[in-house]
Amino acid sequence: MLKKATVFNCNNCGYESLKWLGKCPACGGFNSFSEEAKELKKKGGGEYRGFDAGFKTGPLKDVETGRKQRISTGISEADRVFGGGIVKGSLALLGGEPGAGKSTMALAISENVAKSGRKVIYISGEESPGQIKMRADRTGAGSPSLFVASETCVERIAEEIEREKPSLVVVDSIQTVYKDSIDALAGSVSQIKESCAHLMYAAKKTGVPVIIIGHVTKDGSIAGPKMLEHMVDVVLYFESEQINNFKVLRAVKNRFGSTNEIGVFEMGASGITEVASPSKILLDGIKEQKAGSGIVTVMEGTRPLMLEIQALTARRNFGNPQRTVTGVDYNRFLIILAVLEKKMGLSLENQDVFVNVAGGIRIFETGSDLGLAAAVYSGFRNSPVSTKTVYIGELGLDGEVRPVHFMDLRIAEAERMGFERAVIPARSKTGETRIKLERISSIEELKKIIITD
Ligand SMILES: Nc1ncnc2c1ncn2[C@@H]1O[C@H](COP(=O)(O)OP(=O)(O)O)[C@@H](O)[C@H]1O
Ligand SMILES: [Mg+2]
Ligand SMILES: [Zn+2]
CATH class of the missing domain: 3.30.230.10 (Ribosomal Protein S5; domain 2)
Known part of the structure; x- marks a missing residue:
């Protein structure tokens, strides 16, 4: 008889254990383990094959870096935190506590990119298109080339990215999406990791930059985006510690720029505005x-x-x-x-x-x-x-x-x-x-x- 294999994953850091643990040996978190079905990986990661049109070696000097291919967010504070704009084909993680301003920020960036006629797809598993529209009306977004969808299956999201090749894709949030081929609930450690890997693959294959939003909770009650930090190119967090009433966006990892950059914002009913001179x-x-x-x-x-x-x-x-x-x-x-x-x-x-x-x-x-x-x-x-x-x-x-x-x-x-x-x-x-x-x-x-x- 085949017994279904399960493992226990730490919600904070993704540490995997065969038995339940009260304290995570990797990150020190308490009561952070939850049981999940073990994914049976295909040998050699077959599904990600053909990532770069086959295996081929080539001289390093001929490799194109695409270094200058950046898209401006239209918000200079955000551009600086991104290291000078969003790099094409990159996967960025935008994290923060609920209410921090992640969706507002992502929608503002989407609108700014879409304003010049470039196609942007904002995918939300958190809110219905009607709710997104309400925020858009409030903050003044609504360019004809800004598309919204409520889709939570990453395979379908990836297909859409390949088909449409938009200029930017936002996935709000990584905790709400799932990969069909994985036998686990959306929001579980294995789903979060695998969905992220799949979106990374789609971004690299198509050159479309993808921003994924991740919720962080203080008590670690939901699986957090911390475990994704090593996978993605850029990690930005909205800080809970604020300067006065400002929201501070901090880069904690950036494969294309400096970390420790901050952007300072104010959040109001009409959306997010940048604070160019916090000193003042x-x-x-x-x-x-x-x-x-x-x-x-x-x-x-x-x-x-x-x-x-x-x-x-x-x-x-x-x-x-x-x-x-x-x-x-x-x-x-x-x-x-x-x-x-x-x-x-x-x-x-x-x-x-x-x-x-x-x-x-x-x-x-x-x-x-x-x-x-x-x-x-x-x-x-x-x-x-x-x-x-x-x-x-x-x-x-x-x-x-x-x-x-x-x-x-x-x-x-x-x-x-x-x-x-x-x-x-x-x-x-x-x-x-x-x-x-x-x-x-x-x-x-x-x-x-x-x-x-
Ligand atoms: N209807 C509203 N009117 C005024 N301000 C709002 C409204 N909805 C949200 N906000 C403000 O925007 C902030 C950020 O919200 P949101 O972008 O949805 O956060 P997140 O996506 O990080 O959970 C909220 O904390 C709140 O201050
Ligand atoms: Mg949100
Ligand atoms: Zn842990």
């Missing part, structure tokens, strides 16, 4: 003089972003002093406090210290060290600093102020934002600028910049 909004309405403040320029990919770091110190008469930070690395913060105590003579041992990055942003780099130090110092001394001064530099344990990369870009952003002065490392090389540069080599020199009593 982040620094909007800030007072000219402020104690406990340090303005910094951090890099998000190739884009400089100006932020305010705020610090508050408060005397504590008994008990252990608290250190509370949001938006900056805790260990980095402790190092900077130690340097301030040692080199600037700040006695913080009986002080609670709170640090916050305005706008709810997280800083992942060291170029903001100097600004953090300035914020704590001016906060502790209760000495207002000018918010027209930006602080850029990394701190060493010996109190040295060290150069950071992209100095010119950071200074240029400050200049663009109307800053008058930049405190930078003495050793940094800089180009032309109208901003007054204060070069310091050691943290002690902050004293003469933040004038006290």
